[in-house]
Amino acid sequence: MTGLLGSAVGASFNRSATYDLLLLAHVLAALVGLGATAASGVAAWRVRGPGSPPPAAARYFRPGPDVAGRTLYLVPVLGVVLVALSHGTWSFSDTWVEAGAALWAAAVGAGEAVLWPAEAALTRLVAEPAAPGTDRRSPALRVALASAAVIVLVVTAAVLMVGKP
Numbered sequence: 001m002t003g004l005l006g007s008a009v010g011a012s013f014n015r016s017a018t019y020d021l022l023l024l025a026h027v028l029a030a031l032v033g034l035g036a037t038a039a040s041g042v043a044a045w046r047v048r049g050p051g052s053p054p055p056a057a058a059r060y061f062r063p064g065p066d067v068a069g070r071t072l073y074l075v076p077v078l079g080v081v082l083v084a085l086s087h088g089t090w091s092f093s094d095t096w097v098e099a100g101a102a103l104w105a106a107a108v109g110a111g112e113a114v115l116w117p118a119e120a121a122l123t124r125l126v127a128e129p130a131a132p133g134t135d136r137r138s139p140a141l142r143v144a145l146a147s148a149a150v151i152v153l154v155v156t157a158a159v160l161m162v163g164k165p
Contacts, residue, residue, distance in 0.1 A: 048144075072107060073108060107154050
């Protein structure tokens with residue numbers, strides 16, 4: 001049992017406390033980014049209708065960048081440091097490292113290209129008084145769909161990172 005658990009968390013070498021703390025930060029950055037992305041999709045879905053948006057969902061779309069969602073940038077940075085600290089156990093040429101990096105790049109690319117700009121557009125619409133003809137459906141749908149795509153990419157990358165096939 002210990003061998004299975006050890007390989008699942010990357011304990012096949014003598015890890016330092018620094019490695020463990022960086023691994024924790026790596027996982028937490030992924031979870032924060034994933035949670036913020038999911039919250040964005042849910043909040044977008046809730047503000048899509050006509051009239052005044054629900055107050056809690058409207059608060060989510062206050063002006064400013066989605067800093068929590070952008071913690072996804074920390075994940076590959078910390079991953080590179082973890083590979084470097086693995087004493088040769090992991091390599092940048094490992095298939096799961098390459099695939100995970102590609103999935104993270106796709107997730108951040110979808111965030112930058114679609115999700116975060118759509119969030120900014122939706123934020124502007126939510127902040128304005130509901131003028132006749134204001135349509136929040138299209139940007140809300142863009143946020144919800146982009147959020148779902150980023151979530152799928154992040155979860156797939158996480159499965160690769162844990163499973164190390």
